[in-house]
Amino acid sequence: MARAPRERRLENRTARAELKPRKEPYWSKISPGCLIGYYRARTTPTGTWFAKFRPVGAAPGVTFKAEKLGAADDVLDANGLDILNWSQANAKARPWWERMKRLASGGGAEPLTVDQAIEAYLADLKARGGVVREAERTLTRHVDPKLRGRLVCDLTASELSAWKLALVREDDDPDEVRASRSTANRIVATLRAALNLGRHQRPIEIPTDAAWKVGLKAFPSVTGSRNVILSADEIRRLIDAAPDPYFHDLLFALASCGARYGELAGCRVQDAHLDASGGARLHIPGGKTGSRTIAISDELRIVCARLASGRAGTVPLFTRADGARWGRSDQTRPMKLAVKTAGLDPSVTIYSLRHSWIAAALLAGTEVRIVADHCGTSVQMIEATYSKFIGRHSGDLIRASGPVLTKAETNVTALPGQRAKRSKVG
Template identity: 35%
Template sequence: MASINTVGARDRLKPRREPYWHKLSAGCYLGYRRLTSESAGSWLARCRGDDEKQQYHALGTFDDMAPAMRFDVASKAAREWFEHLGRGGSTDEITVGEACRRYLKKLKEDGRDGTAKDAQGRFNRWVFDDKRLERLPLTKITPRVLDDWRSKLAGTLAMPQDKAKEATRKRSAASLNRDMSNLKAALNLALADGYITSSTAWDTKLRPVEAASGKREVYLDHAQRQKLVRHAASDIGTFIRAMSALPLRPGALAARTVADFEPRLKNLRIGNDKNGKPRTIPLPKETADFIAGQCKNKLPAAPIFARADGAAWNKDSWKGPMRDAVTAAELPSGATAYSLRHSTITDLISAHGLDLLTVAKLADTSLPMIEKHYGHLRQAHAANALAALAI
């Protein structure tokens, strides 16, 4: 067997397509292929699988390393691949970018189109634009790589709502958490599918910043919400009224079309909220009559709540009118469209005593999340219930 462990030995090898093999351990070999006398040559690994078939893995040229170091570096890479297979890893190798695309595909297959759209935007900005990370094989991902990526992400300035203005503020910890959680979810899916056999690289480096969400949205009571509607332009005022009546995310409500409303049963179908699972909300008569009025003389595909020009609302179009209404009504400046969702959830629990599980289902969020942020509102109800037990 020809030697490949020194520069001189490799230089004396006759160019050929069949690799020259060096035994690293029982059944495991490091190969070196040299197609021309001028080429640096490429390295690959070979081992026998459980089915007794030979398995091959291209390692690369390592031409960024000094020639004298390439054998040792290639040997290390080959052993890492053998260990990966030994832990049940797949023989197929994918990159970080491919892992992210597989995650997007999985979200869409699960019907989570809204989540997929959000994740796509984050991957476009923070993974696909970073070609070094996007093209990095999963088996080569290390804590250092992810630590560098996280540091770069944390130091990026936040894009202002007004795109004409210059970015001056660093992105919030909550935004950082959302970006990291998407990459972590993609890597965890690849782990579950055997493309990588350890989560060590991201268990600590992609750990979320604690208490990043800070204070919850501004709470607006019933009277303040009524005042907001009165001081708003008619189109956004109608949308605000709807947001004040249902604990939905603004985007989910804005996406509702006439076809989603069933006037006979007084139901509103929600099909593309954050988790993507369709659900139907029963409406009280007053809310159903209000929505029926918005649907009148509209085609099934038309948005129930439309802007003055007939287009559906979105997060970019409702921000300005909402801000103007808040200012005109002299309400807290931090109030946003999401404040209305927070306010309706708060009232359902504290004022109307609705159980947390039902609220979680109506709001399309998890019970642990409702318990975390709104569980304290049940304390008064618990105290009253305990008082009723007294003899």
């Protein structure tokens, strides 16, 4: 980054404090047609930085264009965002001057918008062989048109932070909030990659990444969930402790198939295919990772048949006691009551049933890919989340996995003059 020119009157707060307040800012010429100004009103101790531009060789009637840059570090220390020292004011003015020069000349590229940065990032990702569809879906779904229309060089940390915070779900369950923040981190990382590429391609126009480095900082300590894994006995106690039959059915279904709470809440009567060839199945119409159809046990088939009997196909399969669909936080209070009644650890949440199902399936020897497809997640996520748990049982799994190569112990003794027959291996 180019060094700001020396300007004794404006370089530090001590020198600026000696300047008398006036109607016109104190201007310093940086280059032909480009000026930095400092203005302080009589009623405030903090001044303001301005940039000014006038095309070189412009007709006498052409006036200067001015742009407010931010507050001066007269009282508070500079942060490079909204409180600027002399050097930072110069750095922030440079992309604006470049933009004004392009507009004045009638040529050159227009300033980069967030939408253009996203399109360029997706094109670059495709050229590198990356997973374009997932990135495109993430950015299209979560980056609203207002933000996409903003110029990258004009983005502020506060607006990006507000957008990031809006991605987080409000919920009474701390584990749901943690999971929501983890999802937000993945969304934020994708947008941050697009903005970084834009800055790399246009370093003069976008001289700093401070706005998204601060505003899009990842939420800490959200990658690992409270993976409380329950035994079969604990699961039965939890289900039996449900405060009403409707919540009992929901807990039983969650424990029986490993689906997410929101996925089963979205199932309708018509999604239960109980007479399907090859076994009963349940269609998940709108899961976190899209729709899918899963195989269900005979026990769950019986429950679903009872719930679907005599009801219209479009109504919810699992309902609350009042007949309404389960909402996002409707499970929180009955779950806490059931956990307390069952005498389980207070850290147990409704998501623990999904964790427990996945862990049981893995310990039973089910292939990781099959578990991932059934649960609507990735093999990488399964391995990252459950590797420590499986590691604790690796000894038993290894000992039970190999072939038996030796004869079993016997108390039979060979007769004299006869040799015991050797058993063939294989």
